[in-house]
Amino acid sequence: MTKLRLSFALSGVVFLLVLAVAPLKDFFREWKWYQYEYNDLITELPQKVKPAEIGIKQVWVRGLDRIDRCGTCHLGLSEPALQEARQPFRAHPRIDHDFEEFGCTVCHEGQGAATTYKGSVGKVEYWDKPMHPTKFMEASCGKCHKEKEVLHAPILTAGRKLIQESNCAACHRTEGVEKQWTPSLDGIGSKVNRSWLVNWLKNPKAYFVKTRMPNFLLSDEEVNILADFLMTLKTFPHDATLDRLPTVLTSGTETQREKLAELGATRLSEARCISCHSINGRGGTVATELGKVASKANPAWLYSYMKNPKRLQPGVEMPRYRFSETELAAVVASIQSEFVDYDMEEQPPHTPDPSYFEKGRALFKKYNCSGCHELGGMMKAEEMGPDLTSIGAKRIYEIDFGRSGIEQALPSYLFTKVKSPRVFSPTMKMPSYEFTDEEAQAITVALLGNTEEGIPEEFKVPAKPQSTYAPQGEFGKLVDDLACFGCHTMFGRGRLVATDLTLEASQAQRKWIEKYFKIPYSLRPILPERMPNLFVSDAEIKVMVDYMEKVFIADSVEREVRVDQARMAKGKMLYYEKYGCQACHQINLKGGYVGPALDKAGSRLKPGWIFHWLKDPQAFKPETIEPKNNLTDEEAEALTVFLMSLK
């Protein structure tokens, strides 16, 4: 009995002790130690920093309905003196958002309510939004910022660009991403040879490293069936037919052909094909590889295509060069003699599968080829892959990780999926794009940002509406025929490979533009020459420049500047001494080579443009590195006078 009482008493004491430990544990909580540590740390600093009051700190973000207590330990967030301090005390890098207004977790994710390290990072049970790893941080910018280019978020912007260029929209629903133009397959049987097609289907990148066509990882059998199927497609869109090759090409003598090829080589370089096309891996990547094109497409097709690209391939952004028939034949001759793939594997003769057509069609459908490629009579495919519009809100329990063995988190899932699309299950159909780690990271960032979860309407920054600019009349026809939008932007439409032409006539003088069409050259010594010589006629140049002078012009950029000797001298002084413009610009081959050369600026530019540009360069071109020097009107005018004198 006494034993029982003793053990009763003892257990009572033990329970009492346990009870006493609980408030102690509560008193010495993790965050308190961090705050003591912070207050010690700031006494070691040379600057005076306000010590932290001991207690939990939180921001209540009303607009986003969040409470974040990260500041309890991250005490130096807005303390410039702590820029190099150890975590969790380091100052936050400068951003354009106020923490008080946005809080922390709207960008970083994690558990804002937590006051422990583990809890706030959020890799704990029952918390499905752990913190974004640093390399995917920019994903959160994408939650509100739906523009194509997000300032200060280069990875996100790169990811969105990649998603657009890789034509993910062909199979997946995505918001704000347009489908890309891809060649129609009608007539492919009359264009390419079967050996090339087989090699291409096996691995498109072996032919053209920068191609946007992914590798569908087809088996040899599938490749053969698909190639047989595609080779039966002999008719071009709208029943267009190939032109007959000129006789010089088909039955000319050896010397005739050699001479022809020589002329063709000259025309090819004048036409600057490599501005868009790559030739054996060098040159532009906008259009396909030409280095081995003679082993891919037959001469009749090359001839007819160059004669009028849009006839065989509607919608293609290839300009119609104004070549004469002889010149065209010459170019084809040159291509045939030079752009040959001597290593191409000739396919052994094979007997097609008896039901290759049906099987090939089925494969074409299975891999959703028509997501990208048009094929007469085939339905343009609806999206096949999962919807990507809110993929960033996907929960972990919605993801099948298969046997991949990767970290079970959304970022690592997306990254792995983009890198090796079929790793989660062999029955998946997504092709391999062979993205580099950086590219896959950028795409993952962009995809993670595809969510609007918890973002109120007033926080969203929508994408700019697409430009609807479409030039009409003669000019419109020429713009289409010469594929100007392929490189130039006008009123927000087109690529920015070359100059934005929206204010071209305010900037440049008529005579100069006219001459430029005849002999295009690069204004900047640092850039390769890219504008092709399109061999346009004088009448066509007149049409284009007339239109430009009416439309590509703004009255606000007009300004007459009075010329006198005093201003001239002052302008020269400002140019060479006060602002040292020669650091970037050349005059008579003297000076830097970053900016455009300014020789003959007086015969190229208009005074109003020079004046306004000098006053505020970024107003015209936000990304320009020309410094805004806050010139007075007087100074800008003097410089204008000086530059206009360089004829």
Add this chain to the structure above:
Amino acid sequence: MKSLWQRLFASQVWRSIFRHGLPESNRTRAEAVFYNFFLHIHPTKVRKRSVKFTYTWGLGGLSFGLFIVLTVTGALLMLYYRPSVPQAYWDMKDLQYVVSSGQFLRNMHRWAAHAMVAVVFLHMLRVFFTGSYRPPKEFNWVIGVVLLVFTILLSYTGYLLPWDQLAFWGISVGTNMARAVPFGVGDNISFLLLGGNIVGENALVRFYVLHCFVLPVAATMLMGIHFWRVRKDGGV
């Protein structure tokens, strides 16, 4: 010193609280139990056999003790918890991360709740195996079973209150089970429990009221009867 005690015992305050003298005789010992609210629950005389610890294992008393722990911690939790959809989950997070000893309170409440279900069940087993349900105790057995059901209901209604996924689906499953009752009654039971057709704001308030008021009060009353019967039947 001794006189000080005697003066205390003789004072009017003392005598108004304890009407009897010190338990020095059989009579005063009996009176000490009779006149004390907390002790009167015990019978004045108990068989020696039933005092033996291994006879009852103290399970009834443990259940009552856990009920008290749950009431106290529950009342403290009620100070911080608001049964509304936007706040319930975050109040729980606040208890966990901000309120002094909040996590300790939650843990105490949770573990005591688990323990109470187990202990009450064991108590029922003990009563069954010692045959203590036999006449004249059959009515108290019935009350005991009702109390077991109340314990389980308390546990179940408390499950919804954290308002997390576990809670939501737990209650969805439970009320769907109620829906399976035939003759068109099931849907009505489920509707009554949830205050609607899905687990939402109404369900949360209903479960909160059941958990914090209706069920504890009903259980307390039944416990009073249960203990009183035990006393009348000469149990501990």
